[in-house]
Amino acid sequence: MSEVVQPASLALAVSRPKTAPFDWRRAVPLLLAAPLLIYMLVFYALPVVAMLLRSVNDPTWTLANYATLFDDVVFQKTFWITLNTSVIVTLGCLILGYPVAMGLVRSKTMAPFILVIILLPFWTSVLVRSYAWMVLLGRHGLVNEALMALGMIDRPIRILNTTLATQIAMIHILLPYMILPIANALRQIDPSLIRAASGLGSTPFMTFRQVILPLSMSGVAAGTLLTFVLALGFYITPAMVGGPRDITLSMLIAQQVDQLNWAYAATLSAILLATALAILAVARKLPGVGNAFRTSMR
Amino acid sequence: MSKKTIDRRTTLGLIGAGLVAAPFIRPSFGQAAWPEQTTVPDALKGSGEVRIATFGGLMQEVQQKAYFEPFEKITGIKVRAFPGSDATKIKAMVDTGNVEWDMAQLSRGSIMNLQKRGDYFEKIDYDLVDAGVEKQYRFEYGLEMLVWAQVLAYRTDAFKGAVPSGWADFWDTKKFPGDRAMFGTNSGGWPEMEFALMAAGVPADKLYPIDIDKALASYSKIKTDVFKWWDTGAVPIQLLTDREVTMTTVWNGRMAALQAAGVPAAVSWNQGLLKRDAWGIPKGAKNKINAMKFAAYSTMAIPQARVCLGIPYGSVNAKSNEYIPAERLAVLPSAPDIKKQLVNYNYDWWIENREAAIPKFNKWLLS
Numbered sequence: 001m002s003e004v005v006q007p008a009s010l011a012l013a014v015s016r017p018k019t020a021p022f023d024w025r026r027a028v029p030l031l032l033a034a035p036l037l038i039y040m041l042v043f044y045a046l047p048v049v050a051m052l053l054r055s056v057n058d059p060t061w062t063l064a065n066y067a068t069l070f071d072d073v074v075f076q077k078t079f080w081i082t083l084n085t086s087v088i089v090t091l092g093c094l095i096l097g098y099p100v101a102m103g104l105v106r107s108k109t110m111a112p113f114i115l116v117i118i119l120l121p122f123w124t125s126v127l128v129r130s131y132a133w134m135v136l137l138g139r140h141g142l143v144n145e146a147l148m149a150l151g152m153i154d155r156p157i158r159i160l161n162t163t164l165a166t167q168i169a170m171i172h173i174l175l176p177y178m179i180l181p182i183a184n185a186l187r188q189i190d191p192s193l194i195r196a197a198s199g200l201g202s203t204p205f206m207t208f209r210q211v212i213l214p215l216s217m218s219g220v221a222a223g224t225l226l227t228f229v230l231a232l233g234f235y236i237t238p239a240m241v242g243g244p245r246d247i248t249l250s251m252l253i254a255q256q257v258d259q260l261n262w263a264y265a266a267t268l269s270a271i272l273l274a275t276a277l278a279i280l281a282v283a284r285k286l287p288g289v290g291n292a293f294r295t296s297m298r
Numbered sequence: 299m300s301k302k303t304i305d306r307r308t309t310l311g312l313i314g315a316g317l318v319a320a321p322f323i324r325p326s327f328g329q330a331a332w333p334e335q336t337t338v339p340d341a342l343k344g345s346g347e348v349r350i351a352t353f354g355g356l357m358q359e360v361q362q363k364a365y366f367e368p369f370e371k372i373t374g375i376k377v378r379a380f381p382g383s384d385a386t387k388i389k390a391m392v393d394t395g396n397v398e399w400d401m402a403q404l405s406r407g408s409i410m411n412l413q414k415r416g417d418y419f420e421k422i423d424y425d426l427v428d429a430g431v432e433k434q435y436r437f438e439y440g441l442e443m444l445v446w447a448q449v450l451a452y453r454t455d456a457f458k459g460a461v462p463s464g465w466a467d468f469w470d471t472k473k474f475p476g477d478r479a480m481f482g483t484n485s486g487g488w489p490e491m492e493f494a495l496m497a498a499g500v501p502a503d504k505l506y507p508i509d510i511d512k513a514l515a516s517y518s519k520i521k522t523d524v525f526k527w528w529d530t531g532a533v534p535i536q537l538l539t540d541r542e543v544t545m546t547t548v549w550n551g552r553m554a555a556l557q558a559a560g561v562p563a564a565v566s567w568n569q570g571l572l573k574r575d576a577w578g579i580p581k582g583a584k585n586k587i588n589a590m591k592f593a594a595y596s597t598m599a600i601p602q603a604r605v606c607l608g609i610p611y612g613s614v615n616a617k618s619n620e621y622i623p624a625e626r627l628a629v630l631p632s633a634p635d636i637k638k639q640l641v642n643y644n645y646d647w648w649i650e651n652r653e654a655a656i657p658k659f660n661k662w663l664l665s
Contacts, residue, residue: 073661073664073665074657074660074661074664077664078664138540138542139540139541139542140540140541141540158477158525160542161525161526161542162525239484239529243525244482244524244525244526244527244663245663245664247660247663247664251484252660254484254485255483255484255485255486257386258386258484258485258486259483259486259652259656260385260386260389260411260412260415260486261653262389
């Protein structure tokens with residue numbers, strides 16, 4: 001009975017946190033993101049799901065497409081070639097990219113110049129860059145002619161259309177993805193730490209080993225992941241400059257789409273996607289890498 | 299030195315041409331000499347439009363002048379042409395009920411391969427088709443409309459005057475040294491197992507049914523010399539121009555542009571494969587009646603002859619040769635002297651056996 005006589009306004013005030021259907025302030029970020037989320041859902045997530053479903057329901061519900069992969073020599077070799085290429089390209093990018101990132105952060109005068117050199121090719125299409133490599137690496141291309149003029153070889157060597165050409169071109173295309181996160185991490189190192197190290201008698205090499213390198217690991221991890229995952233999906237470059245056996249998983253998928261084996265192509269796509277997601281998931285659990293994600297998000 | 303500069307420029311030109319798929323040189327005859335189709339049966343006249351998917355490039359430009367424009371004038375049906383014809387797109391269009399093309403340039407192989415998986419194409423109305431179209435070019439779900447050849451091409455400056463002829467020579471890297479390129483399985487391609495068999499001594503009339511294992515065994519003999527398995531027609535042309543290979547397989551129409559550009563290269567017709575393109579009408583196409591009319595018009599003797607004058611491909615209409623000058627006829631794959639050197643490609647065998655042949659080829663390639 002006493003509840004009934006309570007002023008209505010008080011009852012409202014008390015129950016408000018429980019019954020209010022929507023806290024508009026908390027919904028604002030979600031609402032702001034809604035157009036993009038809906039866009040991604042309709043034009044990205046749904047098609048991807050529909051495509052992946054093909055691997056298990058075309059023409060009837062079955063896991064047969066996945067089961068056959070266990071004795072599918074073509075898939076296994078292609079998968080191995082893809083992983084192998086990605087590892088080599090990622091290592092190449094790391095070895096070549098780290099010093100450039102150092103230069104980018106350390107040199108005040110050269111930094112804009114280095115940045116332009118990194119970014120100009122970055123803004124050019126992969127197709128055009130792959131064609132450029134065809135001109136450079138061809139049997140009568142610039143590299144062969146330069147080597148001949150220097151007397152290092154007597155007749156043109158085959159560089160174009162080999163695995164090496166794929167690796168060279170992919171490293172070139174992916175380098176910015178390695179350099180920029182590393183440079184970002186290096187930039188966040190407090191310069192006073194480096195001064196303190198040398199003040200305490202550290203040689204430049206020791207400073208690098210014990211101060212700079214550990215503090216830049218977050219950038220290295222982010223760059224390595226980014227490069228590796230992107231390298232997994234490469235298609236145009238190996239198809240254009242690669243050797244006769246450089247068939248990557250993406251090339252096999254494209255071939256199977258053209259051959260109208262869409263269920264098989266979807267199965268291969270699911271494997272490729274799962275591989276990339278698995279690498280990201282494992283990497284996040286590694287000490288220090290989780291931080292890298294947060295650092296690179298800043 | 300100056301020679302080298304020119305080579306590189308030619309190279310870049312060809313690469314550019316490959317990029318935009320618009321050949322830079324038009325090896326066509328003057329249009330003044332082209333015959334005109336002045337009358338058509340009333341059954342081919344109509345109204346509205348027809349949307350046609352082609353392979354683009356020079357081919358579409360020639361088609362535009364050879365039969366798209368004349369067809370519009372004489373029948374009153376508007377033609378809208380789109381480059382990028384592709385059987386996979388037709389599958390997607392018909393599957394989703396959103397058919398954007400009324401007709402597409404494909405091959406008997408790709409049409410029948412798709413038709414095997416469902417009902418993707420309309421039947422051709424042969425009552426409309428010209429009597430001159432030979433029987434071998436007609437099939438239920440499509441009408442062949444272009445004859446071409448997949449042949450051996452080589453650099454004439456590579457072998458000190460020796461002339462390769464046939465696949466035994468292609469396989470003989472001692473007599474004809476240098477790298478090779480062949481058609482691979484990317485982009486839906488079907489490997490040239492016929493060539494491998496002929497290299498192993500199988501006579502042209504005994505190729506089909508193809509002995510896949512025997513073909514692969516023969517391929518193994520030049521595996522290390524084939525350093526590119528090409529997937530589109532621009533690639534072998536670029537490889538020949540850049541001197542990356544001394545011998546390759548090509549689509550014959552592409553060679554004319556190369557020779558016109560002054561690259562020392564030639565075709566050997568002997569033991570080449572005679573192939574065809576075909577019109578297919580996607581199931582449920584909005585203007586399928588107009589598409590039938592266009593298919594019939596474009597395979598009449600004069601429209602076919604006009605294509606032959608624009609691009610060195612052959613006609614499916616027996617009466618076309620009357621409208622083609624002798625010196626032009628001599629370079630077409632449908633010319634009697636050339637045709638007898640070529641082997642008829644057996645689409646039916648490939649439609650039946652592709653699914654067995656391609657995985658075997660892929661496995662062989664990666665082993």
